[in-house]
Amino acid sequence: MEPLLELSDVVKEFSSRPPVRPLDGLSMVVPPSTMIAVTGVSGKGKSTLLNVMGGLLRPEAGSVRYRKIDLTQATAAQIDDIHRRGIGFVFQTPYLFQALTAYENLELALRASGEKVVRDRIFEMLEKLGLSERAEHLPSALSAGQKRRLVLGRALLSHHDVLLADEPTNDLDAEWSERVFELLRGFCATEGRSVVLVTHDRSYAAQADKVYLLEGGKLREEVTL
Numbered sequence: 001m002e003p004l005l006e007l008s009d010v011v012k013e014f015s016s017r018p019p020v021r022p023l024d025g026l027s028m029v030v031p032p033s034t035m036i037a038v039t040g041v042s043g044k045g046k047s048t049l050l051n052v053m054g055g056l057l058r059p060e061a062g063s064v065r066y067r068k069i070d071l072t073q074a075t076a077a078q079i080d081d082i083h084r085r086g087i088g089f090v091f092q093t094p095y096l097f098q099a100l101t102a103y104e105n106l107e108l109a110l111r112a113s114g115e116k117v118v119r120d121r122i123f124e125m126l127e128k129l130g131l132s133e134r135a136e137h138l139p140s141a142l143s144a145g146q147k148r149r150l151v152l153g154r155a156l157l158s159h160h161d162v163l164l165a166d167e168p169t170n171d172l173d174a175e176w177s178e179r180v181f182e183l184l185r186g187f188c189a190t191e192g193r194s195v196v197l198v199t200h201d202r203s204y205a206a207q208a209d210k211v212y213l214l215e216g217g218k219l220r221e222e223v224t225l
């Protein structure tokens, strides 16, 4: 099967003083229906990798292919289109529309990805995330963990081919981390979708189909038992 994403010899350098090169000849393949975990110590480039994979950051060298399109050469319109249906993000900092309720934040996610707005689907997602009682609340009235779950719900409803999730279990207790993992697993089980998640928690990472350690600008596959 054709990969959804394929990175070849990617180099990303920040021209700070001194320059930092978190990705240094990194290659990676994201096949369909696969959950991939990327782990590594803080500051080694995990978020940079997700940003490059999703076309948010342009690397200095190498290619990043989403299906047939090289994101390093793509136009802004192509990238915009890919973000609508192809590649979705769960950012490390949970961004929500502050003037919209929890329900409306999810509704907007469906609209933005061109999906039909079905009230029951939104309530089903709120229920799965333990947020049914918070449907009419603004993000400012939610706890950090509730915000994190709402952001995840938005990503799950958007139906992208690939979801890039940066530390999706930050602010969550062990039980919710487990449930979030199951929701992400369910996402992978539908229509060939895949998830790449970044986490510093190795035991959490070990539950993925493939686990990579980011070190020295490259990925090393970890053997999970």
Ligand SMILES: Nc1ncnc2c1ncn2[C@@H]1O[C@H](COP(=O)(O)OP(=O)(O)OP(=O)(O)O)[C@@H](O)[C@H]1O
Pocket (backbone or CB within 6 Å): 014, 015, 016, 020, 022, 040, 041, 042, 043, 044, 045, 046, 047, 048, 049, 200
């Ligand atoms: N815009 C930037 N300019 C200069 N250096 C940057 C920039 N963004 C990131 N870096 C550096 O690149 C390196 C990788 O950062 P990145 O955020 O990708 O690491 P990370 O592994 O995700 O860290 P954490 O686990 O702490 O979130 C760090 O040394 C960071 O300081």
